[in-house]
Amino acid sequence: MSDVAISAREIDEVDREKAESVHESEDNEAQYLHGWPFVWLALALLAGSFMLALDNTILATAIPQITSDFNSLNDIGWYGSSYLITQMSLLPTCGRVYTFYNVKWTYIALLLVFELGSAVCAVAQNSVTLIVGRAVAGVGAAGLLGGAAVIVSYCIALRKRAMFMGMISIVYGIGSVTGPLIGGVITDNKRLTWRFCFWINLPVGAIGLALIWWTLKRPPPAVKAGLSKREKLRQLDLPGATILIGAIVCLLLALQWGGIVYRWSHPKVLGCLIGFILLLGIFLFLQIRDQEVCTIPLGIFRNRTVSISTTFMLFIQASMVTITYYWPLYFQSVKGTSARDSGIYLLPLCISSSIATLLCGWLISKIGYYVPFLWVGAPILAIGCGLYQLVSVHAPAGEWIGYQIVSGAGYGLCISVPILAVQVVLDQADVPTGCVMVLFFQCLGGALATSIAQNLFTDKLLRVLEDVDGVDGAAVVRAGAKDFRQVIRPDRLELVIEAFGSALRDVFWLALACAVAALATSAWMEWRKMPKQKKQEVPSVDS
Template sequence: MANAPVEARLHARGDNADLPDTQQGPEDAATGYMKGWALASLTLAFMSICLVLALDNTILATAIPQITSDFQSLNDIGWYGSSYLIAQMALLPTCGRFYTFFNIKWTYCISLAVFELGSVISAVAPNSMALIIGRAVSGLGAAGLAIVMAVVMGTYGIGSALGPLVGGAITDNKTLTWRFIFWINLPFGAAGLLLLWFTLRNPPPAIKGDLPMVQKIRDLGIPGAILLLGATSCLNLALQWGGIVYPWSNAKVFGCLLGFGALFIAFLFLQARGKESATIPLHIFQSRTVSASCGFMMLVQVAIVLQTYFWPIYFQSVRNTSARDSGIYLLPIIVSNSLGTVCAGWIASKSGHYVPLMWIGAPVLATGGGLYQLIRTDSPRAQWIGFQLLSGFGYGICSQMPILAVQVVLGKADVPTGLVMVMFFQFLGGALAPSVGQNLFNDRLLRKLGEVRGIDGAAVVAAGGREFRKIVPPELMDAVVEAFGSALKNVFWVGLATPALAWIVSWAIEWRKLPDSAGKAAQVPDAQVVEK
């Protein structure tokens, strides 16, 4: 975690020059550090915005079963999380360059406005497609906001823990409904925007702000971002359609796979041609540690996002709990995640070793996913709490280690790029996870429902994760609920497989020891996607 005062400096020269209660000495004037009222206001602004991002990151999970019932859109589960993360992932490198070329105050404020616009679209969405579009717009804005998320990561952790509870309580409220989980973003975002706007009156100039506008636009890497966005969207469509909506041999599914391949090859060609000015500098992956760290982060993120998305479906669809209670029941995985992160950071700082924590954390995460196969409809509370604790603690132990690894092996000039790449693959894993899970869930669910006489499987799926109970005859309810449980077990096999593969990948990471300063330098953001 980063110190707020350090990050809040922002080299904001002159920001507090006019304040009567603030005196700037020669050293302060030279460094341009903020203090007093200006520092407090700016920190409060970032805390407000960080809280919004954290809530938005986890608040949706407990509302998804009700959303699928309202929109009859069980087949769209994957897109509710993927659309946000795909947009965030594809635009992350480009948004970083906006801060290099343009006024940082305007860039950040516009990013926040786009995020809030997406929240409004989602809140008023008349159908599932509109909600997906709204989530994608929010993801575009979040890509710009994530750049400075390290400012107050303590607030992010609090918001992540509160998200499922708040989301569940709002979803169960007949007056507010699930739509309010998007409206709630507006007041916090507005407060942060106003504080930031009036506090940061004289932001530092952009590093490359004096370049011609034509060169700025060319160097933003927009074509690469568009190709990456298209490639990932094609892959997600193929994963969600294949074997469920259409056979894998269907022209639409096959066409999406071909589109993914063609767009991804075009993206790689563009990056290779652009070299140092590329959206993703390929030379950085010549380090086996960087490549393995990115792969490790993507794989463990797939596992944790899958579990965070589908545990609420178990609680609400199988155990018939309320959305609020499912948020409470999701706390073990979130709290243990934070605890594991703190413990791993302390161990790494004291011992100087980070690779062993990856070797330990990934298997623990895999164990939590694998043990889900023992879950039944009437499993005792201690059982599923224990499994969640294992998963969350395992992820917390290992999820920060790739960030440390790239900082140790890369030169000072390449460290920022390496960190962005780790975050990039983290978002990519989170974006793919809901689509993979949806395909596996729907495929097994339809198969199991087809074995139940007197049940229209398509109608049950269309009814969504909560309302199916209204159309299923009482004498067949146990069989249908068992089908949901079986489908969830199919999903959680991925929660076992991907961390196990991540453990294998981690053996490619160079065994090095943190230098004395690593404990401070390594405190960087981790976009915790326990949810979406």
């Protein structure tokens, strides 16, 4: 469950306030949309917000069935990480695109990229195609995150913006919470199947595209439209983003292959690790050489709050993504539930997280201090993850509902703090960069978590199944999380289910370790209070 779109909204509110000084000083009230054009634009951006929120969580309950259809239990990690890798790596680049090119056509182009990626996923006939489609969709998502707020700053009057961003927040929250349930209902429908989880993006996106096309008849010029084509490409830092994607892919391949597909000493695993080190070195060299256009401005990490905030976000998001992806696997593989029911059973986690995020934003706006929420939220999340170790194969609903509520509340209490902290300590000119870095590490945490969790899960499952007579562990993995019951003798089924439960407990140890690491990191956060003069610059987070 990703809060990327929520955090992106906060970044974009800062960007809008920078633009306000220009637009308001020129008294261009006439350029803003009113009446029906305002309504159509609102519907377009709300549709995009709902689509992105849904895409973050809808796949969680569909993955077990996908692994059975494609015999791809080993690829669970890639279904999430491929989307996050491209989104993370291209987030700064896509943000710059709007300063160079026509806002309307840039948004439409990136929306079409997202739709293309969704269509590729929907028609995929194998796991590799699905992973590629997710990566393409991630490129579009990276651009849509910032594009909505840029359009808002150009087209909606200042007095309406707070209300409008609140509407986006509500729609995003609804999409995030209902995503697992919608995904489960769609996956269980024999006519729709899990593929409609991707097809659904096409009509929603088409509505947004048509409304943007119709409403923005005369879009404002880009801020840096006058630069030469060569200078625009230079400032986008496409080589840096490409090398970063390559480095992260090498790392994830090594993490997923090592000890499962190949030995850690195998040339392919070692080659990926070496490739990661070399590409990372090249990337860092490029960032240091030209810091004016770099993808990651390394100098900003000299600020202690920025360094701690990004590290905390990496660990806390890794913990939550692990939980979100593997609880549906528990329900469908161990409990034998349907995809729809697994979505219903995940609601305690989603709802408690949303409520806690709202409560956190309200409390911070009242008391001004934000650091204590790191010290409260992270240990509560860790307690919840620790309680997961008590969940047995036959655990009653009361147990896992309570445990989900605890971990969801812990996550919600602290997830908004890093993005607020960097806005407090940085100069106004550096705030957008600092916030993008927090988002960057949020995506990185999710991508790494899915890969590491997959390795832990598959390794433990195969090791336990080796001790079960009459069971082919490789056949169980090939069958997937839903259909493994069909290849197991009835007298061995309970033992295999126990093996799945044991493997899942190892995964939840990872979630616990990440939550503890986040808590340890937060101890170094600077004790600061939100100054009163920044209350308008630092929006509250309301899930």
